Amino acid sequence: MFLVTLGPGAGQAVKSLLSERGIQGPVRVELQFTGCCDPSLGLIVGTIRESDLVEEVDGLTFVISPETHELAGEVYIAYKDDAGRDVFVVTSSKPVGEWDGLITCSIRM
Amino acid sequence: MDQYKLFIDGEFVDAADGKTFETIDPGTGLPIATVAKAGKADAEAAIAAARRAFDSGVWSGLDISARIAILQDFADQISQQGVRMVVTECMDAGQIIGYAKMIVMWASLLLRNLSTYAATKFPFEEEILASGNAFAPGREFVRREPVGVCVGIVPWNFPTALAMWKIAPALIMGNTIVVKPASNTPLTALILAEAAKAAGIPKGVLNVLPGPGGELGKTLCTHPDVDKVAFTGSTEVGREIMRMASDTVKKVTLELGGKSANIILDDADMDLAVDGACVGTFLHQGQICESGTRVLVPSKIYDEFVDRMKKRAEALRIGYQLDPTSHMGPVVSKEQLATIEHYVKLGQEEGAELITGGKRVEVKGMEGGYYYAPTIFANVDNKMRIAQEEIFGPVVCVIKYDGDEEAVAIANDSIYGLAGGVFSNNIARAERVARGVRTGTMWINNFHVFAEYCPFGGYKQSGVGRELGKWGLEEYTQVKRIHVPYYSDRNTNFSFTLMSDNKKIDGFNYNCPTNVIAGHGCLSSIYKVIVDLGCRRALIVTDPGVRKAGLADLVKSALVDFCVGIYDNIPPDPDLESVDGATAMARELKADCIVSVGGGSVIDAAKTVCVALKNGGKANDYVNRWFALSEPQTPHIVVPTTAGTGSEVTNIAVITSKTAGRKLFIADPRIMPNAAILDPRFTMTLPKDMTVGSAMDAMTHAVEASVSIMANPICDGLALHAIRLISENLPLVVADGKNEKARLNMQIAATTAGWSFTIAQVGLAHAMAHTVGTLHHVPHGAACGIVLPKVMRFNVDHAAGKLALVAQALGVDTKGMAERDAALAAADAVEALMQKVGHPMRLRDVGVPEEGLPLCAFHALADSSILFNPRPTGDPGEVLELYKQAY
Numbered sequence: 001m002f003l004v005t006l007g008p009g010a011g012q013a014v015k016s017l018l019s020e021r022g023i024q025g026p027v028r029v030e031l032q033f034t035g036c037c038d039p040s041l042g043l044i045v046g047t048i049r050e051s052d053l054v055e056e057v058d059g060l061t062f063v064i065s066p067e068t069h070e071l072a073g074e075v076y077i078a079y080k081d082d083a084g085r086d087v088f089v090v091t092s093s094k095p096v097g098e099w100d101g102l103i104t105c106s107i108r109m
Numbered sequence: 110m111d112q113y114k115l116f117i118d119g120e121f122v123d124a125a126d127g128k129t130f131e132t133i134d135p136g137t138g139l140p141i142a143t144v145a146k147a148g149k150a151d152a153e154a155a156i157a158a159a160r161r162a163f164d165s166g167v168w169s170g171l172d173i174s175a176r177i178a179i180l181q182d183f184a185d186q187i188s189q190q191g192v193r194m195v196v197t198e199c200m201d202a203g204q205i206i207g208y209a210k211m212i213v214m215w216a217s218l219l220l221r222n223l224s225t226y227a228a229t230k231f232p233f234e235e236e237i238l239a240s241g242n243a244f245a246p247g248r249e250f251v252r253r254e255p256v257g258v259c260v261g262i263v264p265w266n267f268p269t270a271l272a273m274w275k276i277a278p279a280l281i282m283g284n285t286i287v288v289k290p291a292s293n294t295p296l297t298a299l300i301l302a303e304a305a306k307a308a309g310i311p312k313g314v315l316n317v318l319p320g321p322g323g324e325l326g327k328t329l330c331t332h333p334d335v336d337k338v339a340f341t342g343s344t345e346v347g348r349e350i351m352r353m354a355s356d357t358v359k360k361v362t363l364e365l366g367g368k369s370a371n372i373i374l375d376d377a378d379m380d381l382a383v384d385g386a387c388v389g390t391f392l393h394q395g396q397i398c399e400s401g402t403r404v405l406v407p408s409k410i411y412d413e414f415v416d417r418m419k420k421r422a423e424a425l426r427i428g429y430q431l432d433p434t435s436h437m438g439p440v441v442s443k444e445q446l447a448t449i450e451h452y453v454k455l456g457q458e459e460g461a462e463l464i465t466g467g468k469r470v471e472v473k474g475m476e477g478g479y480y481y482a483p484t485i486f487a488n489v490d491n492k493m494r495i496a497q498e499e500i501f502g503p504v505v506c507v508i509k510y511d512g513d514e515e516a517v518a519i520a521n522d523s524i525y526g527l528a529g530g531v532f533s534n535n536i537a538r539a540e541r542v543a544r545g546v547r548t549g550t551m552w553i554n555n556f557h558v559f560a561e562y563c564p565f566g567g568y569k570q571s572g573v574g575r576e577l578g579k580w581g582l583e584e585y586t587q588v589k590r591i592h593v594p595y596y597s598d599r600n601t602n603f604s605f606t607l608m609s610d611n612k613k614i615d616g617f618n619y620n621c622p623t624n625v626i627a628g629h630g631c632l633s634s635i636y637k638v639i640v641d642l643g644c645r646r647a648l649i650v651t652d653p654g655v656r657k658a659g660l661a662d663l664v665k666s667a668l669v670d671f672c673v674g675i676y677d678n679i680p681p682d683p684d685l686e687s688v689d690g691a692t693a694m695a696r697e698l699k700a701d702c703i704v705s706v707g708g709g710s711v712i713d714a715a716k717t718v719c720v721a722l723k724n725g726g727k728a729n730d731y732v733n734r735w736f737a738l739s740e741p742q743t744p745h746i747v748v749p750t751t752a753g754t755g756s757e758v759t760n761i762a763v764i765t766s767k768t769a770g771r772k773l774f775i776a777d778p779r780i781m782p783n784a785a786i787l788d789p790r791f792t793m794t795l796p797k798d799m800t801v802g803s804a805m806d807a808m809t810h811a812v813e814a815s816v817s818i819m820a821n822p823i824c825d826g827l828a829l830h831a832i833r834l835i836s837e838n839l840p841l842v843v844a845d846g847k848n849e850k851a852r853l854n855m856q857i858a859a860t861t862a863g864w865s866f867t868i869a870q871v872g873l874a875h876a877m878a879h880t881v882g883t884l885h886h887v888p889h890g891a892a893c894g895i896v897l898p899k900v901m902r903f904n905v906d907h908a909a910g911k912l913a914l915v916a917q918a919l920g921v922d923t924k925g926m927a928e929r930d931a932a933l934a935a936a937d938a939v940e941a942l943m944q945k946v947g948h949p950m951r952l953r954d955v956g957v958p959e960e961g962l963p964l965c966a967f968h969a970l971a972d973s974s975i976l977f978n979p980r981p982t983g984d985p986g987e988v989l990e991l992y993k994q995a996y
Contacts, residue, residue, distance in 0.1 A: 031448045034343035035366040035398055035499045036264030037322070038293070039448040071447050096444045098292040101323040103345045 011058035038097025118158035119312025138477025147320035162313030186304035238739035255283035257336030265291035295319030362574035367527030370520035371401030526568030709754030753803025755863015802890030
């Protein structure tokens with residue numbers, strides 16, 4: 001199964017953020033509401049549910065619900081240094097919204 | 110299936126790369142039209158067309174009435190497309206048909222009404238009546254000009270109305286625009302383009318580009334030819350748009366997300382509140398940014414309210430949006446449906462109690478549609494994600510609270526601040542609650558009510574700027590200030606003299622409108638003067654000494670029935686509190702006119718009373734302001750009881766602030782009194798020391814005005830005659846205080862000197878006198894007299910000619926004298942006059958300690974009077990030397 005691909009620097013940035021907060025993970029890829037601009041994909045540290053799809057990438061555990069995976073397909077997480085703030089752009093093989101690729105997010109802890 | 114194209118430069122065209130996409134009916138899940146899919150090249154073409162159209166002036170250069178006539182045709186064309194637009198709006202966006210009818214009709218009305226408002230009421234040009242710059246008078250006005258090329262990014266929940274929220278203000282104000290409708294709902298914006306074309310809107314003025322925001326957004330928001338971006342959508346996308354627009358510093362208006370609180374108070378009409386909570390949340394399937402998705406309910410009615418809300422929600426009919434019996438239609442897309450399900454699951458995991466809904470709904474015959482049941486969560490903690498994040502679907506959180514304050518606190522505990530509601534039978538209470546909530550809109554006993562004249566926008570992360578109404582129109586303009594000075598002359602430009610060795614100001618504006626009535630017994634004129642001013646209720650403002658001397662009662666008698674009271678508690682060096690006391694009395698007695706009877710302190714206090722009385726508030730609101738008043742103040746008649754300050758005709762009032770620990774002032778032509786009644790009987794009892802001191806104050810006004818860099822021929826004539834009158838009459842008054850003719854001449858001298866210095870200003874002697882007055886409590890007139898001759902000698906090489914004339918006015922025979930010698934003789938003559946009338950000659954004689962002089966020198970340099978001294982100085986050593994000479 002191929003759920004998540006990390007862009008350059010993304011894995012290290014996720015590890016650093018988790019390490020700063022003393023959190024192990026896993027990191028969930030989830031749908032997040034963006035009002036009347038369609039949903040987008042975001043990242044949140046959470047627990048693994050029984051039905052989740054799980055994948056280890058670069059020493060990190062990513063989870064995604066089957067429903068989200070069905071809707072979004074494969075997920076690509078790009079890292080972006082936004083004026084000193086570590087943010088990520090989460091896109092997918094089947095875009096969940098028309099602003100796909102434009103929205104940045106951090107990791108909810 | 111219908112096919113739609115891009116609208117660029119007045120033509121419907123295919124995308125440059127030929128790409129298309131399908132738009133789906135969310136009620137069936139089936140495609141309803143094929144639409145050209147704009148890409149970067151199309152965005153650039155549309156921006157170029159909009160730029161050309163704007164720069165050509167074909168639209169921005171039209172007179173507003175011509176522009177509005179075309180826009181009214183545009184509104185008519187929209188109306189003609191009404192049925193098609195309503196059905197398309199329903200099928201594209203999932204709005205139930207009854208709602209779509211309202212929305213489409215409103216789009217046309219909005220355009221028509223805002224256009225008419227702009228043409229008839231909008232202040233495209235505004236005069237700034239208060240100059241605000243004492244050194245550069247002239248006409249000041251602002252013009253509202255179009256911003257340029259605008260981009261309007263429109264969401265999918267109200268594709269017609271929100272497109273019009275961008276198009277109407279942009280075009281009304283003379284801009285051109287590129288509209289990007291949401292990819293889910295591109296059709297009605299393209300129908301609007303058809304209407305615009307049919308109405309004859311010039312090509313390039315309106316362009317419509319359906320296409321994915323992720324691809325088009327960057328071009329639209331970063332292109333250097335775009336001047337403004339107006340966006341309605343999510344906070345997350347709005348943040349990115351603001352960031353992108355910042356590179357080229359575009360104007361941005363953002364109408365973003367919300368998590369509005371709908372506060373039900375315990376005295377609310379329960380039926381109304383339950384309906385308000387349901388409509389506030391479930392209308393248009395909850396896909397409205399300002400939806401009241403947090404319903405706050407007091408503990409004591411919580412259970413009953415939740416129960417009734419559940420019944421109401423379960424009674425709502427969910428069906429195909431074109432079915433007129435449907436209360437709710439589908440959500441806009443399968444992604445939206447999936448996200449709603451995700452959040453409902455999240456709410457259950459967080460421990461909220463699912464009361465009803467929480468599931469998809471199948472509509473018979475419409476199995477592919479995206480229908481979801483109205484969903485209520487009870488026992489929600491406001492910290493839960495379902496209470497903090499925007500769920501753009503029919504999902505509501507009902508939150509319990511105790512007391513109005515807690516309701517407001519919960520309402521404000523959100524990153525958003527878009528809107529909200531309060532339901533109560535006590536409007537005053539509801540309004541108090543509404544004022545406490547930090548949002549852009551609050552509805553009382555209502556929800557989701559919009560009007561084209563009312564602003565909409567958010568606090569906090571709900572947005573930037575406002576749409577609709579005059580506020581929305583203003584967002585599509587730039588403000589240009591235009592300044593046209595009184596003088597187009599290098600030598601009459603105060604600022605330009607800063608970079609010149611010639612500090613003299615040539616031009617002048619002599620505007621001294623005070624009606625002066627002088628002569629024995631002229632007090633009786635006040636009966637006519639007050640009538641001429643249109644007043645009937647005069648408050649006399651005076652001080653205890655004048656009152657005790659019977660002078661205020663004399664004036665009261667002369668006013669006959671027009672005096673409503675006497676305020677007799679103005680102290681020497683009046684403070685803010687005494688002014689406020691007089692103002693309060695004037696308000697209580699409904700005074701329409703102030704009559705001041707007294708010396709400079711009383712007159713200055715009364716000037717300030719007039720300002721506070723006219724404008725409201727307290728004296729402290731108006732002190733330390735220059736040229737800020739924009740209209741005539743409360744009428745003011747002065748009956749002076751001294752002859753010195755000239756305050757009866759000047760534009761200055763000096764008031765002491767105990768808090769600030771110093772004297773503050775108002776400088777404004779609009780505080781010049783309306784009338785000054787110089788009746789010598791009012792100065793006959795003035796003691797000798799006050800007579801002499803106030804006379805030397807007037808003398809210093811006149812001498813400094815005559816040598817000031819602001820001096821002018823009118824003021825020169827007034828100043829020199831004032832000097833002559835003082836020189837001739839002061840010794841007579843000192844010799845015989847009952848010499849009424851000499852007393853009158855001294856009054857006229859003081860008034861004349863006042864006219865002179867209120868235009869030409871004063872100089873270093875006043876700066877020095879103000880300082881020893883403030884720091885060592887030396888009476889102002891005495892301080893002026895002591896330092897004046899020293900300053901005249903200091904200025905001699907910068908004002909020899911003027912000082913020589915002063916010498917002549919003082920009675921010095923200058924025939925055969927060199928000009929400089931004559932000028933120096935003027936200073937000697939002032940000292941001789943002072944000695945003759947018994948004026949103190951040294952600062953040590955009036956209590957100034959020698960060790961205090963250095964500090965005085967520093968303070969004097971900070972006094973604004975020094976700006977007008979003919980000899981520039983910024984050297985504390987020079988000023989200290991003068992103080993030492995005077996010591």
